[in-house]
Amino acid sequence: MRHISKGALRQMLDQPQLLAPKRRAHLQSCAKCRTVAAAVVADAGRVAVLMEGSGKVTADPAPALSALRSGGLNPLSVSSGSRSWRFGSRPMLRPVLGVALVGLMGTLLVGTGVAGNLIKIFEPDKLVAVPVDIQTLSSLPDLRNYGEITMVSEPTFSAAANMADAARLTGLTLLEPVKMPSGVGVERIQVASAGTASFTFDAARARAAGDGNAVPDKLDGSSLFLQAGPLVVQTFGGPADRVEDLAVAEQAARAASAPEQVDLAGLLSSLPDLMIVQMKSPVVSSNGPTVAEYRDALLTLPNLSPALKAQIEAVGDPSTTLPLPIPIDLASSRRVDINGAAGLAVGDNTGVGSGVVWQSGGVVRAVAGTLAEDEVLAIARSMR
Amino acid sequence: MSDGFERLFNAEYPRVVSIANRVVRDRAEAEDVAQEVFLAFSRKHSPFADYAPAWLHRAATNAALNQVRGRRRREQRESFSQAGAASAEPGVDELIVQREEQRAVREALARLPKRSAAVLALRSSGLTYAETAAALGVGVGQVGTMLRRAEARLLKEVRK
Incomplete structure (x- = not known):
């Protein structure tokens, strides 16, 4: 079996349940893949520290919305919201x-x-x-x-x-x-x-x-x-099995119950x-x-x-x-x-x-x- | 202001600010970026569009990166204030070092290809693989590879 790609190893760090059984067995027995995996994990950890930076920001939308209103920048030009599926409206x-x-x-x-x-x-x-x-x-x-x-x-x-x-x-x-x-x-x-x-x-x-x-x-x-x-x-x-990924499950459920509103890109991402x-x-x-x-x-x-x-x-x-x-x-x-x-x-x-x-x-x-x-x-x- | 827009704003504003902050590393600026993003969205899109969250997330990274790449005056203000702080207030060294680190990361992100910077900002803000993929317009299976490449490049840029 060929070695596991760095991209797959990186995804494995975040979603270990997605690693196919054969790949898991290969990783356990392949010293080279384990070495690469260790480097991928180490880099991911360093970057996580860098990206964390000054810490989490929790923004309160209420004052921001007030500022938006009082600034006279009224986004009322927002349309009433056609719920039809817009062809070609998403890059995918x-x-x-x-x-x-x-x-x-x-x-x-x-x-x-x-x-x-x-x-x-x-x-x-x-x-x-x-x-x-x-x-x-x-x-x-x-x-x-x-x-x-x-x-x-x-x-x-x-x-x-x-x-x-x-x-x-x-x-x-x-x-x-x-x-x-x-x-x-x-x-x-x-x-x-x-x-x-x-x-x-x-x-x-x-x-x-x-x-x-x-x-x-x-x-x-x-x-x-x-x-x-x-x-x-x-x-x-399917996504419902991966209970920690609620956003994916919700998207798949929306697709099943309202197919006319199917977000094709979202559905593809919830395979x-x-x-x-x-x-x-x-x-x-x-x-x-x-x-x-x-x-x-x-x-x-x-x-x-x-x-x-x-x-x-x-x-x-x-x-x-x-x-x-x-x-x-x-x-x-x-x-x-x-x-x-x-x-x-x-x-x-x-x-x-x-x-x-x-x-x-x-x-x-x-x-x-x-x-x-x-x-x-x-x-x-x-x-x- | 329509109800739909308000609902969308309340739901997504915190996350949009968080994403922008990962790039600009400044809370006030991140909130400014978020306001611009929502205004831009409101001009052309319906708040009920299924793609709204993904659009906002992507736009947050784009706008934040544009902000960082275009800024010059802020850098000058920082240099000035740092010089002043160092001479007037002993013990603020740690703050200066922290600011320098933030600037190094910000500049490194600005040097990355846009999608690399975007995938880092989106994931570190807590978006799932599916949400990250939707914002970037790629398949979810690509996110791991994009992340790995982006992380390797960021580390290389930061070390320069």
Whole structure:
């Protein structure tokens, strides 16, 4: 087993419960890692003393609020507080939207009266890794500059008692792992129904946004329809188990009870020890242009680096390939075989976590957690 | 002043001051920074936004670092007062040494990359890994690595 990174050792100091059993065993037996760990701990202690400085400051907000009022600096310009989820309003959401734009994937086949006019343009049967850097994705323009996003139908979320219940609720053919590492926590199962969204291109809006935004004439007024889900998520050892981390537990609970207010960045930061996701492969339909025309339009986006353009062009048949963006600053990927299906193993650069994604039987499946890659692969390959 | 803003202010003000203080090392300045941060927030954002706490925490480190990097007059006042104190009041040496240490840490923080200084200020103010990650816009798994690098750099800068 490779040595434990300094970042993981530093995190272990603050969150020892997150250290995977195999890593714990390695640390106990590896003199080099123990030496490094001692140095990391010593430095952390010195810095803690430096940062403590003149001691804790406890500030009383009441006089400060009075000062704010009496100073005539009335912040009443604060809005009444729309509770809608603002697309692209968080730094983390931009790369997610960038992903949606890069692939033009994961959208809806509308099961309404419109369906008769729709042409299915994307239904993936394979995955491909698309290396991207976070800076490039973060600099991609806001999707709202190009058109209107509409939630046609919201997914509903519920808990399932067991996997048989989850299969009944979703209609999915679900697999379950036969092999699991010791020490993973309590299992919870959540289910989401399919959701539907549409995106309609608007050339006038793009022009008004400026900065080189443009919608080609043939796409103006056209709509993409996205269907994602249903999906089943099994989590093991979630934030609620880590009772000392109440902020994380609270955030996860908010996400579960009010999905329309999901803070994606916060949810990502509250990932459990292990997660298994199974989701019906996404389908995209269009009321006119072909997927090649959408891809060509995507390639004209401002701020798209030559490297990212090349990656998009290399995806192959865009109608059957699901691109998985891999942030090269943070993670790496390699192709793996999961019981005959082609998959992608993804590992983060800190060595703290890893995951694997593959597709079988029209279902995209993923296993990820604070485990080593070989453990994650073993779980995935044991799923029946 | 809206109820929503007041609630947010009461909930987050102490923490914003604490974060700013880790950088500026001066209570009065930290409170000034906190006021500016809340005013800036109020101009463009809703107090009910889920990202409000993370925004405020991040802004506190940014504003505090800007304050430290831009200041010159304060340094001059400190030198002056220290010289005066040393000559007029015997026994204040310890206070002067303490001030020098504070200044050394403050200047070292100002020389660090912004995110390195930010992760140190946020964690030492008691934010969890999840809150720190949210403020910095990174995954929680990255916080350990960022912390380790920031700590190594701070120690190197302080030793200069």
